[in-house]
Amino acid sequence: MNVRMKDVRSVFPIGSVENDCLISKHGDITVAFAVTLPEIFTLNVQFDERVEMGDYRELCEAWTKAIGVLPVHTIVHKQDWFVEEKYVPGGQVANFLDKASERHFNERPFLHHACYLFITKTHADRHNASALQTTLARGRLLPRELGDKRKIDEFLNAIEQFKAILESTRRITLQRLTNEELAGQDADRKAGTAARPGLLERYMSLALRDEVVTLADIEMGEELRVGGKYSKFYTISDVEDLPEQLGTNNRLENLSSENSNVSVGYAAPVSLMLNCNHLYNQYIFVEDRQQIFPQLEQRATQMRSLSNFSTNNEVNSRLIDQFLGYAAETGFSPVRVHYNVQIWTEEKSQLPVLRNMVSSAIAKMGVRPRENSLDAATLFWAGIPGNAADLPREDKFWSFVPQAVCFFNHETNYLDSQSTHGLKLVERLSGKPILVDLSDEPMQKGWVTNRNKFIIGPSGSGKSFFTNHALRSYHTQGSHTVVVDVGHSYQGLCALLGGRYITYSEESPISFNPFFIEGRHNPDVEKREALKVLLQTLWKRSDERQTMAEYTALSAAISGYYEHLAARPDVFPCFDSFYEFMQEEFRTYIAEHKLRDDYFHYDNFMYVLKPFYRGGEYAYLLNSRDNLDLLHERFIVFELDNIKDHPILYPVVTIIIMDTFISKMRKLGGVRKIILIEEAWKAIMKDGMAEYIKYLYKTVRKFFGEAWIVTQEVDDIIGSPIVKESIINNADTKILLDQRKYQNKFRQVMDLLALTVKEKDLCLSLNRDNDPRRKYKEVFISWGGQMAKVYGVEVSLEEYLAFTTEYREKLRLQQKVYENGGSYDVALREYADEIRYN
Structure with missing residues (x-):
């Protein structure tokens, strides 16, 4: 009762x-x-x-x-x-x-x-x-x-x-x-x-x-x-x-x-x-030590005196003596x-x-x-x-x-970031969504000195989902993003966000216009340098050395061309008009300054660049009238899969990509800028772009920018001195996905990324004890060796379908988009319902 x-x-x-x-x-x-x-x-x-x-x-x-x-x-x-x-x-x-x-x-x-x-x-x-x-x-x-x-x-x-x-x-x-x-x-x-x-x-x-x-x-x-x-x-x-x-x-x-x-x-x-x-x-x-010790000593004495009546008294007496001896020895x-x-x-x-x-x-x-x-x-x-x-x-x-x-209980749950900026990940134990600030809060707390990120995850580890999810979150919060990809991993995300997807096909070849400047302004120093590098790349092989005389001549050509544009408002800035300027006005400049061929081989220059002029094989490449305002385009994907092995197109496109991002970096004050280079970085490093990447990684933090490198295999890191010495050292945030296949040789990865023993243990624990009731993958994030955590990457079915790289699912989604007049939201909703209820 x-x-x-x-x-x-x-x-x-x-x-x-x-x-x-x-x-x-x-x-x-x-x-x-x-x-x-x-x-x-x-x-x-x-x-x-x-x-x-x-x-x-x-x-x-x-x-x-x-x-x-x-x-x-x-x-x-x-x-x-x-x-x-x-x-x-x-x-x-x-x-x-x-x-x-x-x-x-x-x-x-x-x-x-x-x-x-x-x-x-x-x-x-x-x-x-x-x-x-x-x-x-x-x-x-x-x-x-x-x-x-x-x-x-x-x-x-x-x-x-x-x-x-x-x-x-x-x-x-x-x-x-x-x-x-x-x-x-x-x-x-x-x-x-x-x-x-x-x-x-x-x-x-x-x-x-x-x-x-x-x-x-x-x-x-x-x-x-x-x-x-x-x-x-x-x-x-x-x-x-x-x-x-x-x-x-x-x-x-x-x-x-x-x-x-x-x-x-x-x-x-x-x-x-x-x-x-x-x-x-x-x-x-x-x-009170002064009161307790005499009481315990007295009790031990009483027990010893009664030991003849019970062995338990003798045992208890010895235990009390041991207790008092430990207190005297340690001072506790x-x-x-x-x-x-x-x-x-x-x-x-x-x-x-x-x-x-x-x-x-x-x-x-x-x-x-x-x-x-x-x-x-x-x-x-x-x-x-x-x-x-x-x-x-x-x-x-x-x-x-x-x-x-x-x-004592010494630990608590993961806490939401105090920042309003970040992406939604989930707690490891319960799967509760939490806001994780990867960039600003770690800087404020002194965990990192830059916002650059290095992401590594084998195929099937959830790398694409994490990067898609992160980029979408950053875009929602106002960031400008440039993605360099070689596998169409971001095609769905780009379409969903209404971004610019630039790729090459025979029917629609890739095209740019690096000579166009909004408002027809004179180019700044970095724009001039980018144009010089472009012209040098078109003219010389990667193993040919440029002389100082050639550099000076190209500087004069670019300056003269923009003076020519200022005087001729009817002339449209593009490679064609630049080539015509070189044919006419710059020829006069050469005669006036008596430039010998061993200083600047004009005929050789004009002959090599002719295929990019009107009527030439690559006339489409640098004369675009469409992709002009990339500066204010918030989400741009350069898909290079079809040209990654092309000896002409690939190096030209990479230069234009870098020029695009640096232009954003310099001109968009107060706006977060992200450049994410997927597996394309391996090819970029082979085409004379290593120094450009090194420069970017070291300077991007000064302009509220972030450089992300994404790779798949550990061997890629080990085999590239540029990545080892420049990118990794200048990317304070290390993001790793499932590394269990490397657990027996993880020591070299640990040394390479400067991971602590605790970080190594957390990294090797990824996906070892996932909740079978939920569909998710885990991700390890280390901020400068000062803080490391493991989160779950879990998204809704609609997000999964938007980010998926499975060919059959991508094809079905595109079909749904077509059926719904180009609306991704309606297509995703219908496709998700189709999966749920069938």
Whole structure:
């Protein structure tokens, strides 16, 4: 039979909230913090010989030092909330694919995490209260005298030192909670208002994120019931239940291999990896060393004197001596500790399932799981913020701080970027969509010094989907993009975005007009240099050296040509008019300056360039009247598959591509510019363009630009000194897709890309433990070796069809586009419905 507990208000332990502190009716003072923890999978663990090192150990040492500055009779109560939620799309969506993405992820379940830290100063009698001495049993008590101001100031000063030590790790931040955040909008009340509930009210209702919180009845029957929520407690409160050895972290076998080691915190099984509504409470009670040691020594003496009556007394005596000896040897003060996991559900039938989940999670830590039914109400009461002193001494066990903090949860979920710019990827654990800023936020945080990116992924690894998805996101946010491709991977995306797709075919040969300048202005220095390089490429073989005299002559020709255009508005700028200028006016210039053939071989120049003039074999190439305004075209794809081996067209086209992007880079101030070079970079490097690429990579960051290189094979990197020495060194963001096929020879890739051991481990974990219920691929991103994460690349069916490189699917989509009058949005919707419902 259920027994309704006392009226909550009559026994509620918190007397007031003042000066951002919780004051209990016993006179306990509590300072509360919201804690931001490192994101999961971002901490590393290393081994130097047989000594464990790394971020987990550093965090545990920081907690140990921080707790060490707190005065005696202080309680550290760390409370981690893990609440089941469903993803709700927010904000404005820009286009059809964004809407499709929001529908795809709508109501996807995930586990929200929030961490709070309560530091309570109490006194000796309260510090070791028994179950019969708690406020729950005794009812309303008058507040005790708070003590003198000097002791309170000492406690608050210790709190500041505590905070400074933890934040010095640069991985943890503590934000002090205010009166309103603790008690609600009306800070004089113990519970929050409906408009703005406080943490106290949220805890008493087990409703961390609900917009409206209603105070719930608390009943105790077969299990604790808070309102309509059935709750159970599982405790770690006996030293006999612990393993012989503790660690700071746990190896994840599903993500690790014989060549790699992916770890999470020791308490991760009962934290982020326990996928249900739960609270993880961690308590450390700082004892008075001067009082405890004599008591323990006296107890050991009593046990030795009684050893004739029981061997257990002799064993316990030796254990106490070992405990005291360890304390004397290390200088660590003994503490009492307690940990518990509280789960809840609105479906009582789910309790057996949850029991198995929690028991299994605790067992993964090497701890014997115990369900606590008798003390459930007492444990719930002690979990009230500021009421940790009500935890009965029967539920605590002795330990030392370094061992105690191993049980702390050290990690949180991936966080959304603070920037408004980025692309949508998904969390590794839950698949929740998050915004990831690849460019600006890493620069602001000092992780990288440039926005350039190097992307490597074998065929089938999801490389095309990632790059298409990233480029579409950047385009939606206002970027200008130039893509150089050799496989039609971006044809669908270009058509979808209404961009310019430039490719070669016999029916429609590729054509440009590098001589045309908007407004018929004189060319700037870089435009002049680009035209000189173009003319040099048309005239000379790649192994022929250009003399300074020839360079000077070409400079004079270009300057004279634009002066000629300024005087003749009727002349259209193109190669034909330039060639005619060379035939007529420049011939006069040669005669006047008496240029000998060994300075500038005019006849040779005119003869070699004649095929590009009117009526010649390549007359179409440089005389276009269509592709004129590439400067303001926001998305351009140069598809070079049909000409990548052509000795004339390919080098000319690559020069024009570079000229196009550099023109954007120089003239579009305040606009993000991206040049992405797919597998075409291999051919570009062979045609004298290496120096151009090197120049681009080193200067693009100064003009709010980004250079992306995409490649497929590791051997491509190793075999190209240009890529090794210039591109990789000037691309701070490394993006790798599935590399498992290289796991046995990954060392050379690791050395080449300057990856850390942690980054190597994460990289080799890609796609090892994907959720079979979702269709996605994982991607590894490293920002300058300062931060590395693994995300999921998951898109809606509509996005998949827009980005697909499967020939049959591309053909079907093109057919749908044709049937719908060229509308990609309608075609994608119809094609997606066709797949879903057939």
